[in-house]
Amino acid sequence: MFIVNVEAAIFKEDRWLIIERSIKEEHAGGLLSLVGGKVEIEGNSADILERTVKREIYEEVGINIKDKLEYIHSTTFVTDLNEHVVDIVFLCEYDSGEAYTKSPDEVENVYWMNSNEIMSHLKSPIYLKESIRRAEITLKKYK
DSSP states (O other): OOEEEEEEEEETTTTTEEEOOOOOSSSSSSSSEOOEEOOOSSSSOOHHHHHHHHHHHHHHHHEEEEEEEEEOOOOOOEEETTTTTEEEEEEEEEEEEEOSSSOTTTOOOHHHHHHHHHHOOOOHHHHHHHHHHHHHHHHHHHO
């Protein structure tokens, strides 16, 4: 069985919303990441991925995104605890609010970074760089 995780590539004024994960996190603590989290069990439900990504964004950094989400890509990985995860990344458009560390157990810092800053940052894992690269391609299709 897989854990289902969703992430948001949030774009605003030529910058991406990036978090530094709390060192308390079991997986990838201290690294840069997109905002996101696990899908919760709800029984029969519609639009669960979209609702989860919006909920996680608000819970972790306190902002709202616009309703339209664009699928970017999906990957699988295995956590340090040997949990198998399916990760789905969406392109999201910022709507309102001021991003801040709302959930310090999950988020150490919040940054608005351009693509070059993300690609050259020492705490940017390869999978974040790949998600940003693909998000840029998707963004260009819709501009």
